[in-house]
Amino acid sequence: MSRVPDQASNKNSRQENEGSWIGELGRTIFLSIILALGIRTFVAEARWIPSESMLPTLQKYDKLIVDKLSYRFTNPQRGDIVVFSPTEGIIQENPNLKDAFIKRIVGLPGDKVEVRGGRVYIDDQPLRENYIEAPPQYLYGPVFVPEDSYLVLGDNRNNSYDSHFWGFVPRENIIGRAVVRFWPPNRVGELN
Incomplete structure (x- = not known):
């Protein structure tokens, strides 16, 4: 004698499977969102270049990965390309500027920086710069970079x-260091 399946039992089993599938999907989506926000907040994030101020190193619309973790353990170094929040000097001149900036660190805390004769001088020594578009055609300084600040x-x-327009970047304004260009595909690679 064969047993006829109980329809109520079959229905409950189906609801449990569907419920567990929907619940699992919900938990997976929730966990993914939390991980993505955590990574973006504390580890790394993608940024794009809105201007030509970093030519020839970075071109307009390049897309980069910004390392937000390493500066928790080390200090920024001369030559690092950093992303930072607008400084008080920027906000005073342009209250509507709220987007992050990207520039190269040239002056470290305590450095004497001067721009003259188409060269940047650090503590009266010319800085070797094989990454600039053209020699600077302006005079600046000499200035001394304050403690916990950087000249970019x-x-x-x-x-x-x-x-050279708005002053120094306080350490706490630095979001992170640009480390990798991931777009466009023909120029993917690490930034030096």
Whole structure:
């Protein structure tokens, strides 16, 4: 004698399977969102270049990965390309500017920085710069970089809204260091 399946039992079993599938999907989506927000907040995030101020190193619309973790353990170094929040000097001049900036660190805390004769001088020594678009056609300084601050310049020195206009970047404004270009595909790679 064969047993006829109980329809109520079959229905409950189906609801449990569907419920567990929907519940699992919900938990997976929730966990993915939490992980993505955590990574973006504390580890790394993608950014794009809105201007030509970093030519020739970075071109307009390049897309980068910004490392937000390493500066929790080390200090920014001369030559690092950093992303930072607008400084008080920027906000005073342009209250509507709220987007992050990207520039190269040139002056470290305590450095004497001067721009003259188409060269940048750090503590009266010319800085070797094989990454700039053209020699700077302006005079700046000498200035001393304050403690816990940095002097940043665009690689396109003559077309960059940078420290020589609005001053120094406090350490707490630095979001992270640009480490990898991931777009466009023909120029993917690590940034030096």
